[in-house]
Amino acid sequence: MRYNSIIPGIFLERPNRFIAYIDINGKKETVHVKNTGRCAELLRPGARVYLQESDNPDRKTRWDLIAVEKETDQGSVRLVNMDSQAPNQVVKEWIEKGGLIKGATLVKPEYTYGISRIDLYVETNERKILIEVKGVTLEEEGRVRFPDAPSERAVKHVEELKAAVRQGYEAYVFFVIQMRDVRYFTPNTDTHPAFAKALREAAEGGVRVVAYDCEVSPDAIQIAQEVPVVLENPILNEMAEPLMAWYRNHKRDLPWRRNPDAYRVWVSEIMLQQTRVEAVKSYYERFLRELPTVEALARAEEDTLLKLWEGLGYYNRVRNMQKAAQQIMIDYHGRFPDTYEEIRSLKGIGNYTAGAISAFAFGIPKPAVDGNVLRVVSRLTGSREDIMKQSVRKKMEEALEKVIPADGASDFNQGLIELGAIVCVPNGEPKCGECPVAHLCEARKQGTACEIPVKSKGKARKMEKRTVLLFKDGQRLAIQKRPSKGLLAGLYEFPNEPGHMTMKEVTEYSKSIGLMPIRVKKLDTAKHIFSHIEWHMTGYEVMVDELEKTNQKDFLFIHPEEIEKKYSMPSAFEKYTRYAGIKKD
Numbered sequence: 206m207r208y209n210s211i212i213p214g215i216f217l218e219r220p221n222r223f224i225a226y227i228d229i230n231g232k233k234e235t236v237h238v239k240n241t242g243r244c245a246e247l248l249r250p251g252a253r254v255y256l257q258e259s260d261n262p263d264r265k266t267r268w269d270l271i272a273v274e275k276e277t278d279q280g281s282v283r284l285v286n287m288d289s290q291a292p293n294q295v296v297k298e299w300i301e302k303g304g305l306i307k308g309a310t311l312v313k314p315e316y317t318y319g320i321s322r323i324d325l326y327v328e329t330n331e332r333k334i335l336i337e338v339k340g341v342t343l344e345e346e347g348r349v350r351f352p353d354a355p356s357e358r359a360v361k362h363v364e365e366l367k368a369a370v371r372q373g374y375e376a377y378v379f380f381v382i383q384m385r386d387v388r389y390f391t392p393n394t395d396t397h398p399a400f401a402k403a404l405r406e407a408a409e410g411g412v413r414v415v416a417y418d419c420e421v422s423p424d425a426i427q428i429a430q431e432v433p434v435v436l437e438n439p440i441l442n443e444m445a446e447p448l449m450a451w452y453r454n455h456k457r458d459l460p461w462r463r464n465p466d467a468y469r470v471w472v473s474e475i476m477l478q479q480t481r482v483e484a485v486k487s488y489y490e491r492f493l494r495e496l497p498t499v500e501a502l503a504r505a506e507e508d509t510l511l512k513l514w515e516g517l518g519y520y521n522r523v524r525n526m527q528k529a530a531q532q533i534m535i536d537y538h539g540r541f542p543d544t545y546e547e548i549r550s551l552k553g554i555g556n557y558t559a560g561a562i563s564a565f566a567f568g569i570p571k572p573a574v575d576g577n578v579l580r581v582v583s584r585l586t587g588s589r590e591d592i593m594k595q596s597v598r599k600k601m602e603e604a605l606e607k608v609i610p611a612d613g614a615s616d617f618n619q620g621l622i623e624l625g626a627i628v629c630v631p632n633g634e635p636k637c638g639e640c641p642v643a644h645l646c647e648a649r650k651q652g653t654a655c656e657i658p659v660k661s662k663g664k665a666r667k668m669e670k671r672t673v674l675l676f677k678d679g680q681r682l683a684i685q686k687r688p689s690k691g692l693l694a695g696l697y698e699f700p701n702e703p704g705h706m707t708m709k710e711v712t713e714y715s716k717s718i719g720l721m722p723i724r725v726k727k728l729d730t731a732k733h734i735f736s737h738i739e740w741h742m743t744g745y746e747v748m749v750d751e752l753e754k755t756n757q758k759d760f761l762f763i764h765p766e767e768i769e770k771k772y773s774m775p776s777a778f779e780k781y782t783r784y785a786g787i788k789k790d
């Protein structure tokens with residue numbers, strides 16, 4: 206679309222919606238503003254504008270305001286067309302030239318449908334298409350939004366289109382961005398949340414929502430390029446850039462972040478699910494030294510494996526890792542699979558770990574949502590949904606997947622993890638003053654960061670009383686292997702029995718299993734919390750007579766130093782291993 210007789214001017218003032226005062230060649234003139242929107246951020250005193258001289262001699266105002274130069278934060282200039290009649294015209298011209306809809310046989314403006322007038326009606330041989338066109342001039346840092354003031358009419362239009370789809374029409378809401386080079390379009394939830402909702406519902410109902418930016422010059426405007434449309438979670442969309450920039454400057458130097466191949470990422474992420482970053486470091490280095498490859502892990506002896514995991518807890522995780530490693534050897538000839546689906550199908554790898562490996566090792570834009578990410582994102586979006594619910598996690602994964610930059614999967618996910626670890630911390634006040642996305646954060650805006658995330662209580666843990674017995678035969682101590690299934694499967698432990706025994710009961714019990722107690726000593730009590738069970742332990746040291754020992758149980762009597770080196774004992778027994786002089790990491 207072209208304009209004739211364009212002249213420049215300088216904006217002075219806008220006394221009402223319809224007119225503006227413009228300095229044209231040193232003279233203050235009254236011009237018509239062809240846009241009833243506010244455009245407050247565009248029409249600033251001193252702004253350079255472009256005007257079209259009217260060819261109608263009877264008009265009160267001789268000029269129409271067509272375009273305005275807007276200074277960007279980077280100091281460059283963006284030319285914005287603000288003629289509200291232009292969008293309809295440019296879309297019509299573009300469709301007539303073959304844009305958007307192939308094979309249009311009819312393009313008709315101002316079509317009456319129901320109680321609304323729809324901007325364009327297009328027909329092809331088989332299709333009947335309604336198109337509502339909205340001009341967009343509101344832009345901040347490359348993000349464009351609509352409307353810039355509440356618009357009930359716009360809500361009505363999109364609802365009408367949704368109804369039309371049910372009647373067998375195709376329908377589009379077409380946002381014409383009246384400028385060039387923007388990042389994305391999103392409905393303006395600040396000015397009119399109801400429009401954002403109506404647009405989302407229309408999209409769900411089959412209305413296509415598209416946005417195109419325009420090549421704009423002082424005397425012309427035409428459709429240029431499609432612009433992404435973000436209908437949901439504008440906060441998450443906005444957060445990506447500042448989060449990633451912050452991560453690049455603030456990331457901690459952690460061993461698994463150096464040359465992150467899939468195996469290294471995998472080992473670290475499984476360990477990090479169990480304990481703090483600082484504690485993981487030494488375990489991680491040792492594990493990779495001993496088992497540097499998938500193949501080494503696949504071939505490792507069970508006892509070696511358990512020993513490397515000793516103290517980390519959840520031993521089934523490392524057993525599953527070994528099964529997965531064996532699976533990789535067989536199914537992928539030892540090469541770590543490099544698609545999300547294949548990684549996710551490995552034993553013991555859930556959505557979080559699959560996302561982390563995919564993103565960190567292969568740059569695949571998949572989310573990695575753990576408890577920390579649930580907390581950070583719930584706060585950012587002000588969500589009070591229960592993060593213990595699987596459905597809430599799933600929704601968050603879907604929302605994040607839509608906003609992960611295609612070329613920044615690793616920094617995006619690591620950034621969220623890092624933010625949760627050092628800024629948006631759990632248990633108490635997050636450090637919002639240091640947060641790179643504080644300007645977007647809903648919880649901060651509402652002052653509710655401490656109440657979020659909402660977390661329902663899981664099932665109460667089962668309490669178990671146990672008596673731990675340190676049978677001592679001279680220097681050697683009795684240990685036994687736990688069953689190969691269930692809690693702490695296959696690990697070694699001090700003999701222990703259900704309930705809290707008295708000294709007398711310990712003596713009786715010892716005799717009943719063929720051990721003759723010489724001296725029994727009461728030890729401290731101890732508590733250990735597993736995910737579903739709590740052990741409340743009491744302990745006894747029982748000196749036994751070496752000569753009168755008929756070991757009816759499968760106890761092994763082993764020297765403490767050897768236990769330390771060769772047998773993995775779960776940290777549930779930590780108090781008693783320490784008492785026995787066995788050092789654990």
Ligand code: ADE
Nearest residue numbers: 459474477478482622626
């Ligand atoms: N916690 C979980 N994954 C992590 C990672 N990759 N870096 C630091 N902490 C983490």
Ligand code: SF4
Nearest residue numbers: 629635637640643646
């Ligand atoms: Fe968390 Fe505060 Fe940042 Fe919000 S502003 S994400 S609550 S640290």
